[in-house]
Amino acid sequence: MKLQKKKNYTAAPLPFMGQKRRFLKDFKNALTAFPPDAIYIDLFGGSGLLSHTTKQFYPDAKVIYNDFDGFSERLANIDKTNLLIADIRLILNDSPSDKKISDSIKQKVIARVELEEQNGYVDYITLSSSILFSMKYVLSLEQLKKETLYNTVRQSNYTAEGYLEGLEVVSLDYKKLFNQYKNKPNVVFLVDPPYLSTETGTYKSYWKLNDYLDVLQVLDGTSFFYFTSNKSSIIELCEWIETKTPMSNPFTGANRMETKNPVNFQTSYTDIMLFKDSNSSITSL
Template sequence: MRKQYLSAPLPFVGQKRMYIKDFKEVLKQFPDDAVYVDLFGGSGLLSHITKWEKPDATVIYNDFDNYSQRLNNIERTNALLAEIREIVGNFPRRERLSPEIREKILHLLDEEGKNGFMDYITLSTSLMFSMKYATDLDGLKKESFYNTVRQSNYVCDGYLDGLQVVSCDYKELVAKYRNIQNVVYLVDPPYLSTEVGTYRMRWRLSDYLDVLSVLVGSSYIYFTSDKSDILELCQWLGKNHWGGNPFAEAGQKSMHRTMNYSSSYTDIMLYKTVFNKAT
């Protein structure tokens, strides 16, 4: 039986699991048979939910960060975590691991890394506290280890079913689908002024502004935060007639997020349809 995932099967910075309820509600305003192009697919969660909610739709998942490679190696990752659990043994949960245990784990990963792909992002979540990730062995070697080892296997059965998976620059997809009717862009770029260490892209302000050109005249669901000041910038552009505001008349849903006792921000989802839902 096909399973609906409400969070990505493997860890990924910026996945929209907290937005799933609102995202589903917003999707109802868009056609059931549209072409949904997930320009910055990330973990694929938005693509997965879109295909689940609209089975007749064509959903393009741009896996620019090679998340599917991590999914394809999930059994290998589970096997490594089983070995790590044995090394850790009965060491107290969430306590800092001893130097001896840490060295044994690093030796295991060093040796296994010689035999093929390693999902360091997933493995590091079992050795470091939440919101901290390492993308390679060198990154892990710089960190203290804690017993946060996952006690169950990861599963991803059917997660990508029905999706068209591609991996390319988002501009290639825009060029391909720009003149096709019934297209909806799902746009979730790494947030401006936010840590993007686990993403492959390295963006500047101009890159974020380039994305806004995709929204003009298009149907879209776009994600940002109040840390980026993108909304304020677009309002200024529209007010001063510098190309208009792509978010004019867009719907909006917001969610306050707390990172820690001294840090918080607001997630923002904007959406607009330029065609009748019954089309």
Template sequence: MSVKVYNTSPLPFMGQKRNFVKLFREALQEFPTATTFVDLFGGSGLLSHVVKRQRPDAHVVYNDYDDFHHRIENVERTNTIIAEIRTILDGLPRKKKVSEPKRQTIIDLLRRYEHTGFVDYITISSSILFSGNYATNIREIEKQTLYNTTKQTPYACDGYLDGLEIVKADYRELFSQYKDTPGVVFLVDPPYLSTQAGHYNGYWRLADYLDVFSTIMEHPFFYFTSNKSSVIEFFDWMDAHGFGSPFKKATRKEIDNTITYNARYTDIMIYRA
């Protein structure tokens, strides 16, 4: 039986590394002796998924700090909710604002489902909010303008997390657990500097960012960031002035991204085998 390979997260997720999947797969070929991959900031699990499909022999640990697997487990319930929303909005053109009474009907629908179980507001956001916006609870939905952006086909997540060891831990604890494991490679994709850090309370500060580098100083690693962060520039300066850098002798790959005609940024993947 064929195993499905995903090139992107099957559910909406902020910050997933879908643009790097091809380069990441190619780079994994340079780690033939690796036996364990530990995804310290697992996010949507895309990196862990790619590793397990590329290296089915390896032990892959996915740190699901955001409880993404819970969203996967409830995908059929989410599909049912979106199907009902699609019916409510039948006849309204795509990307048009949802006016009353349909707006309140959608909110009432979500409240009813919330009383009976889990509601994946992040996924549902992509069907009722304008592109790029998302909510994590009903209160945030109520504050925003709704639009008809409903997905026209059901979400499918079959086998996405198969073969992974799913854990939930502070990345420091997970690093300590595996740092002495022979053949270990750490996947490091921390929140962007000075941004909200999900379940890590508050903002991801410079001190938090620098703490992460203890995980890659003496181990094979993949590290993901962007030119929005000044961390790489900081370590280039450190290295030039004789203080050393965790990226010394590492390989760097870059992908340019365009947001608008005058807004661009560069995603960066750095790895050392």
């Protein structure tokens, strides 16, 4: 009997702000310097793409996906989401693609979403990608009613078969999860917090500067991958702290990789990945 090959996702199955799909090649290259049998803990699991990729790359590793943003609930309701979008696709059948939806059609869309909400569940983030302008999201029916709607409806169903297979899914404050594993051997922390000075509207909680600085304590003496961007200036801040105070810089000796992400034709920003194996003699790039 021929075994069916597991699907290797190169992007999250559902829309998610901040997923690391453009970093996967570099991330997998960097993983080769880390143990295949380690415990990998995705402290800010987000869409789970880093967890999924790690498990695919190292099948024997224990991978813990901290789903603090409720992404697994969205995956569990993917059939409901597909049905809702299929009905909206019919409503928008005569509306031009990528154009503003008329007020009369908008009311029909709103009525269908309202009915779905009465039935118990609406994934507003995924829905947003089918009826709002690019990169715009709402989180409630009231917010949706205030928006101008566009026909950007997806033409095929979403699928997430096997996406979370083999992962240990938890939903904890990252500090509690870190404390459970900080003194255990052969642990690698995947640290991808919401970026400082960027839009965090679809995340559950509001992050202040001290929240970002608290996260840096996770990197002290541990093996880690840490993700940030050139918008945050967190690396420069740590360099300043190292030169102006007795405190150390958690990124000293870490490897660094970058990838440029276009926002539109005129602007872009740079994603940054730093990684360090505390048990290895990796030299920084």
